[in-house]
Amino acid sequence: MIVFLMQCGFAFLEAGAVRSKNTTNILLKNLLDSSVAGLSYWALGYAFAFGDGTGFIGGSGFFGTFPEADLSKWFFQMVFAATAATIVSGGVAERCEFVAYLTYSIVLTAFCYPVITRWAWHSNVSDGHPSNVGWLIDGVSVIPGAAYHDFAGSGVVHVCGGVAALCGAVLLGPRIGKYDSQGRAVAIPGHSVPLAALGGFILMFGFFAFNGGSQFSISNEGDGVVVARAVVNTIISGSAAGVTTILLHRMFSATKRNCIRHSTWSLLSTINGVLGGMVAICAGANMMHMWGAFITGFISALVYYFGSMLVERIGIDDPLDAVAVHGLCGTWGLVAAPLFIIDGILLSGSRKSAEVLAMNLIGWLAIVIWTAAICLPMFGLLKLCKMLRVEEDIEMKGLDIPKHAEPAYPSEAWGDGWGEFLKATSTGLVTGSSSEATSSSGDKTPQELSYVHHGNGAFQMEVETK
Structure with missing residues (x-):
């Protein structure tokens, strides 16, 4: 249940990070991620991941025809699938067509992510037949005696989501105004830091269940210790990453104003650092x-911070830093696990620990190739059919009104009397600075005007309809 709450965290984080004119759009997409994942995972996803079949893909249990004893496992894994899909929404925010979003959400939760789950996490042998076990699992892996180690999904969930977000962001292209005529990145701030912070806190809370719950049991001997260790390590790594990130931002964000260098303490970068x-x-x-x-968290902050800068520098517009937070930090997690676990390379130095590192790298490569092989053609086909990106005028004015007819902050809700004020300003009846500021509205009625927040603290009246 707590892991499902992470969908709320993603929704608030993304809503705060986009401009107000796209708030309804991003919230609806996050809501539908859960709904689409529920149906897709019920119909196809769980069967591909955990049904009887081969080490590559399952082939039974479609449309819920699996044992009732698996219902709790189905729910937990369904939420993981929804998380992988939600990661992508941050990378394609503010410019992706709604139909395109639904398409990739279905494909990711019904097929792409479940097959990866099969490879890495399906270890139940049906009728004693080892071919039913995922090919990254010990005993049938490409390196005999070694197994891919990914307890809670650094690769399975986050690298998958990060690669899908990268594919979408590349084929969509940057938002209008993200890069100037010289190709330099221009900041496009979101409209609500408090919303983003609330979402970040909810996600941090959800990660305790995300990681601790991956033990899938609490009643067997030793389960409690494993769950407690996972939760404690989660807060240690997140804390180390958060503190390191804010110090990095303080060091590298210095700007010159009046010949004096000013450095800042960034809340939003710190949130992303903790999540990374x-x-x-x-x-x-x-x-x-x-x-x-602690070391894992410290290095993940470096990976996130400089990875985010690199992604932006090479011309990829990723509004939520999904590629850096999930794709790059997830990659580092797959390397860190065989290095720092109790029987890992640094503590045991055994050949087996080195083989686990090799298996994790093989698993990472397989996840990247598989996800890209599905997402690039999918996004490419949508782009070819002109179904991937919204029209330029809609992107400029915002998606909330033309796509949903539900602005997140309608002018009518600002308070009693504002309707008459808008009528007065639209006909030039109000004197003083207010009239001067709004006289450009001409004879437009309040219903024809849309207040659009442009990220610089100002609201500008724009025509809502053509």
């Missing part, structure tokens, strides 16, 4: 000492 640390610890949360979690 929690993403990175997912792979090894169950078997790390706390010092290992």
